[in-house]
Amino acid sequence: MTNGNERVGFIGLGLMGHGMARNIRDKGYPLTFLGRKNRKPAEDMLARGATEAATPRAVAEASTVVFLCVTGSRQVEEIVRGPDGLKHGLKPGSVVVDCSTADPTSTMAIAGELAEIGVDFADAPLSRTPKEAWEGTLDTMVGATDAVFERLKPVLETWAGRIVHIGGVGDGHRMKLLNNFISLGYAAIYSEALALAAKVGISPHRFDSVIRNGRMDCGFYQTFMRWTLEGDRDAHKFTLANALKDMTYLESMADAAGLVNSLGNAAKNSFASAVAAGGAEDFVPMLTTHIGKVNGVDLAPAAAGKQK
Structure with missing residues (x-):
């Protein structure tokens, strides 16, 4: 069961992200992902009916909710602020969900910048391992407003078995x-x-x-x-x-x-x-x-x- 007309973007098909993206797509959401040098996860997602994009901007343009699952804050900052970054393609009313383990100071700065263009932000870092990511049973602790959390929950449930709304923006990363x-x-x-x-x-x-x-x-x-x-x-x-x-x-x-x-x-x-x-x-x-x-x-x- 999908939630309304949400179109999901995904950046970071790594050890955790590939399983998460697979579950989002297999459970019915249209999904656009950022291409990567490691072609094996990308080819798998294409075979599942996902769409590949060449830049974060293109992912943003195709999506209403964009998940990031990358190494840390430096990578998130580049994805959001870069020349072809998310900020240049996100439409007002969109949501960016950072599943990375990040520096809360950076998180709050990015959330503030996105709010200025009418985009919501949530942090939903992960617990457990790639095995649970593939099985759709990860743990996640979510920092978001109540309204954004309720909007995201059906998508989170595609890859998480335990979802805790820990508090406001930044509290997930903390x-x-x-x-x-x-x-x-x-x-x-x-x-x-x-x-x-x-x-x-x-x-x-x-x-x-x-x-x-x-x-x-x-x-x-x-x-x-x-x-x-x-x-x-x-x-x-x-x-x-x-x-x-x-x-x-x-x-x-x-x-x-x-x-x-x-x-x-x-x-x-x-x-x-x-x-x-x-x-x-x-x-x-x-x-x-x-x-x-x-x-x-x-x-x-x-x-x-x-x-x-």
């Missing part, structure tokens, strides 16, 4: 940074704990036998451990570079709020050290391998398997 502070903080703690365990003679498998199914277990822990225990590279396809970016945004938000962000900075530096060592495109669970290496222990999956 909450996403808090969410990622917790999850990426866990990643930093797990990595250091596993390295210390190895230093004192406790293997990852023995470590896991205590944590798993105990009070300290959680869904994130189980996904995170699949790299070290099973060698599953794709268990959590979110790069260390993106993790560092998000923790840097968190630091900026904390600085603006006047918060002493000691733990956030400590977690950020764990990712910074791994990125500096060449791990930018490794995924978050691989932080364990990097932290182990710095501390002189081999926590790569093959070595972990030998330590049972």
